[in-house]
Structures are given as structure tokens and as C-alpha cells.
Amino acid sequence: MSYFALGERYQHGQGLLYRVDPRVKIVIAVAFAFAITVVHAGHWQAFAGFGAFVALAVGTSRLPLWLVLRRSLIALPFAAAAFPLIFTKPGDTIFTVPLLGWAASHEGLVHVGSIMLKSWLAVLLAVVLTSCTRPLDLIRGLERLRLPRVLAGTIFFMYRYLHVIGEEGHRLMRARDARSASGPDGGKSGGSVLWRARVLGSMVGSLFVRSLERSERIYAAMQSRGYDGTVRFSNERRLARRDWGVLLVAVLALGGLIIYARF
Amino acid sequence: MVLPMPQLPILLHIPDGFLSTWVATVFYLITIACLAVAIRKTSESYQESTAPLMGVLAAFIFAAQMMNFPVAGGTSGHMLGGALAAILVGPWAAMVIMACVVGVQALVFQDGGLAVLGANIFNMGIATALVGFAVYKAVTGFGNGKRPFILVGTFAAAWVSVMVAAFLTSAQLAVSGTSDWGIVLPAMLGVHALIGIGEGVISAGAVAFVLATRPDLLGITPDFGDSTLAGEHVR
Numbered sequence: 272m273s274y275f276a277l278g279e280r281y282q283h284g285q286g287l288l289y290r291v292d293p294r295v296k297i298v299i300a301v302a303f304a305f306a307i308t309v310v311h312a313g314h315w316q317a318f319a320g321f322g323a324f325v326a327l328a329v330g331t332s333r334l335p336l337w338l339v340l341r342r343s344l345i346a347l348p349f350a351a352a353a354f355p356l357i358f359t360k361p362g363d364t365i366f367t368v369p370l371l372g373w374a375a376s377h378e379g380l381v382h383v384g385s386i387m388l389k390s391w392l393a394v395l396l397a398v399v400l401t402s403c404t405r406p407l408d409l410i411r412g413l414e415r416l417r418l419p420r421v422l423a424g425t426i427f428f429m430y431r432y433l434h435v436i437g438e439e440g441h442r443l444m445r446a447r448d449a450r451s452a453s454g455p456d457g458g459k460s461g462g463s464v465l466w467r468a469r470v471l472g473s474m475v476g477s478l479f480v481r482s483l484e485r486s487e488r489i490y491a492a493m494q495s496r497g498y499d500g501t502v503r504f505s506n507e508r509r510l511a512r513r514d515w516g517v518l519l520v521a522v523l524a525l526g527g528l529i530i531y532a533r534f
Numbered sequence: 535m536v537l538p539m540p541q542l543p544i545l546l547h548i549p550d551g552f553l554s555t556w557v558a559t560v561f562y563l564i565t566i567a568c569l570a571v572a573i574r575k576t577s578e579s580y581q582e583s584t585a586p587l588m589g590v591l592a593a594f595i596f597a598a599q600m601m602n603f604p605v606a607g608g609t610s611g612h613m614l615g616g617a618l619a620a621i622l623v624g625p626w627a628a629m630v631i632m633a634c635v636v637g638v639q640a641l642v643f644q645d646g647g648l649a650v651l652g653a654n655i656f657n658m659g660i661a662t663a664l665v666g667f668a669v670y671k672a673v674t675g676f677g678n679g680k681r682p683f684i685l686v687g688t689f690a691a692a693w694v695s696v697m698v699a700a701f702l703t704s705a706q707l708a709v710s711g712t713s714d715w716g717i718v719l720p721a722m723l724g725v726h727a728l729i730g731i732g733e734g735v736i737s738a739g740a741v742a743f744v745l746a747t748r749p750d751l752l753g754i755t756p757d758f759g760d761s762t763l764a765g766e767h768v769r
Binding site: 437 | 548551552559569576584586592593603611613634645712732739747748
């Protein structure tokens with residue numbers, strides 16, 4: 272996974288969701304992630320309802336299905352945190368792991384399965400959000416959702432210079448690799464693990480000094496052009512009728528799903 | 535550009551679905567309260583230079599997290615950076631920076647969930663900055679700010695900050711009923727006790743570099759007065 276290939280999460284397309292205001296999409300994705308947490312373990316019908324919601328989002332985005340599925344695997348490593356519950360949650364034993372003698376309970380399996388399903392569905396919707404919204408539109412959306420201006424401005428600058436600083440970091444890594452850190456076939460060379468960590472530390476320190484000095488130059492250049500501390504975002508767009516429609520449908524659907532899941 | 539090696543996982547970016555509604559909500563509220571204070575304090579210190587300065591430094595932390603060193607068996611380690619940021623620019627500015635890093639990672643790169651974002655920012659950005667800064671100040675204060683104490687203090691701050699983040703993550707998972715205290719706590723603390731050594735050595739190495747090249751930056755807020763032209767700092 273490479274963070275330096277920024278913007279690649281955005282997948283150009285023509286679906287309806289592409290034309291919906293980023294604010295609406297962010298609110299729906301966050302609301303969905305919260306809404307699905309209220310579902311009790313093992314309430315499969317409720318999960319099916321949330322799944323239908325995700326399917327609707329994927330459908331209206333017209334994103335390639337394989338792309339959405341492939342990107343949704345990102346949270347999988349974290350499953351290790353929930354996995355032991357299969358064996359520790361008391362309940363009817365379904366099977367016992369040979370040699371180790373761990374007993375898997377029905378309740379444990381249902382519980383872990385529900386956690387995985389919640390996580391997967393929420394990640395799927397987040398994948399749809401980031402795949403059909405340009406990163407800069409996401410950041411502008413945050414600003415228009417009344418995020419404090421200082422924070423929105425900071426995120427804006429961070430995104431603007433992510434490429435620049437990232438490239439600089441990448442050059443440092445390439446220079447190091449050329450000199451010492453990795454041998455052929457991914458082997459290591461040049462000192463112990465701690466030595467290698469310290470070398471990386473020097474590189475991080477160097478990157479910090481360069482970044483700070485760059486930020487000073489940027490600030491001076493901005494001051495000379497009349498910057499007064501307010502980051503201005505252009506194109507203040509009002510929500511169109513389509514945006515309100517999508518928001519209304521999503522809120523009603525999520526509200527209904529929450530009520531169905533809990534009552 | 536694809537980084538050549540798989541990174542040693544720092545299992546601190548909680549995905550959605552792993553925290554209960556209450557835990558996620560409570561940590562959102564705590565995080566918003568902490569950030570409100572941090573934003574006010576940072577804006578007071580840096581005035582109108584806040585957004586450009588903090589933004590570029592957030593990009594720095596983001597990039598620093600992507601830089602790695604080979605550990606063993608084809609894996610590599612990298613840093614989290616909360617404690618280092620707090621040592622370099624102070625705890626309040628560090629909170630703002632880390633909140634932006636963790637927030638963008640969740641929203642744009644899907645590293646960490648959206649409903650659990652409050653918890654993730656608190657664990658990786660706010661707790662690491664506060665605890666890391668406190669440990670650093672305690673050690674350097676004890677040693678009157680001499681170089682060895684600065685480096686030891688940085689190492690200790692970074693190690694403790696990773697352990698605190700791991701503890702908070704485990705506690706949130708356990709309280710949410712997603713994991714058992716008895717399993718998740720020793721596992722997470724055990725793994726992160728080792729990862730924390732990497733964090734500590736990288737952070738101390740970074741501070742050693744800054745001490746050697748720009749000692750004025752440590753503990754001193756950069757002067758952005760009108761008389762200071764950026765050119766003076768360019769080497």
C-alpha cells in the first residue's frame with residue numbers, strides 16, 4: 272500500500288453519487304457507521320437491511336463491484352482482535368480445536384461474525400464515499416460542515432503538501448537504500464536493528480527540519496501576497512434538490528433500520 | 535511508488551464496527567473537547583501562521599509514518615509520531631497535527647473507521663501528545679536539559695506514548711465487548727512494548743538530528759514576527 276500515490280482512491284465515474292454534494296456523502300457515511308453499531312449480535316435480518324443500503328449505494332455510484340470488494344478488505348487484519356472471542360465467550364460448544372483443546376462456542380461465533388459484518392459493511396460504504404469523491408472535495412466538504420476554520424485550513428495545507436513532503440521522504444529512503452539499509456532479495460545490511468532505527472530517526476529529523484523551513488517559506492510567500500490568516504475556499508455551493516433528496520432517503524432508511532434493529 | 539516491504543502492523547487504527555455506540559460517542563465528545571482547547575492554544579501561539587505551519591508539519595508526520603526501516607524477515611517498522619510531534623512543537627500543536635493526520639487517514643485513505651474516529655484521534659493523537667510531553671518534560675527537567683537527558687527523555691516519552699495508545703485501544707475494545715481484557719491487554723501491550731522501542735529509537739534519532747542542526751527549534755517556538763523573513767532560515 273502506498274500513500275504517496277495520492278488521489279488514486281478516487282475512481283472516475285458517472286454514477287449519481289458522483290454528483291451528490293460531498294457534505295451529504297460524508298454525513299451519510301458517518302451516520303451509517305454509527306447506525307450499524309446499534310445492531311445486536313446475531314440480528315441477521317437487520318444486517319441484511321444495512322447490506323441492502325450498501326448495495327443501493329454501490330449501485331447508484333456505478334463503481335465496479337470488484338474494486339469496491341477488493342478495497343473493503345483493508346480492515347481485515349484487525350479481525351485478530353475479535354477472533355479469540357470465538358473461544359472465550361461461554362455457550363454451547365460447536366467444535367474443539369484439535370491438540371489445543373479450545374472450545375468454540377455458538378455464541379462466540381455469532382458475536383465475532385456480527386462484529387466482522389458490522390465492520391465490513393461500514394468499510395464498504397466508506398470505500399464508496401472515497402472512490403466517488405475527489406479528496407479535495409472531501410476536504411472542502413469538511414470545511415462546509417462547519418469544521419473549525421483553523422482545522423479545515425490545516426487539513427487543506429496538509430493535503431496540498433503531502434505530495435511534496437512525501438516525495439522528499441521518499442528521496443531520503445531511496446538514498447539510504449542505495450547506501451546501506453537493504454541488500455539483494457530484501458536482505459538487510461549495515462548494523463543492528465537499533466542502528467537501522469536510529470538511521471531512520473536521523474532521516475525523520477532531517478525531514479522535520481526541511482518541512483519546518485519549507486513551511487516558513489510558504490508562510491512568507493503567502494504574507495507577501497496578502498494572506499491574513501483566513502484560508503478561503505471558493506465555490507460555496509448550496510445544496511441542490513438532488514442533495515436534499517439523497518439525504519432525506521438516507522436518513523429515513525437509516526432511521527428505519529435503527530428502529531427495526533432495536534425495537 | 536510502492537514501498538517495498540510490508541510494514542509491521544501498528545494495530546491502533548480501529549476500524550468501524552469494533553467499538554460499541556457508547557464508547558464511540560463518548561470518545562468523540564472527549565476528543566472534540568480536547569481539540570477545542572488545543573486549537574485555541576495553538577492559534578494563540580502561532581496566530582495567522584497556524585494553518586500553513588501546522589498543515590506542512592501534519593504532512594511531515596504523515597510522510598514520516600510512511601518511512602520505514604527493515605526489522606527482520608522482510609518486515610519493516612515505522613513510527614506513530616505523536617510524542618515526537620509534542621516534543622518538537624508542543625503538546626497543543628501536536629494534538630492539532632495528529633488530529634488532522636488521523637482524520638485524513640480515516641476519511642481519505644480508509645485507515646481507521648469514521649464512527650470510531652474520535653477514539654482513534656484520542657488514542658493516537660491526544661493521549662500520545664499529552665503523556666509523551668509530560669514524560670519528556672519530567673526527564674529533561676530532572677537532567678536540567680542536558681543532551682543525554684533530552685535523548686533519554688525522548689525515548690521514554692515515545693515508548694510510553696505507544697504503550698498508552700495500545701492500552702487505550704485495548705480498553706476500548708474490551709469495554710465494547712469486542713475483545714476479552716485477559717487476551718487483548720497482554721497481547722497488545724506485549725507487541726507494542728517491542729514496537730515502542732522502535733518508536734523510541736526513531737524519535738530519539740530525530741531529536742538528536744534536530745539538536746545537531748537546529749538546536750534553536752527544541753523547546754523554542756519559531757519566531758514568525760514581521761521582521762523574520764523566511765530566507766534567513768534557509769541553509
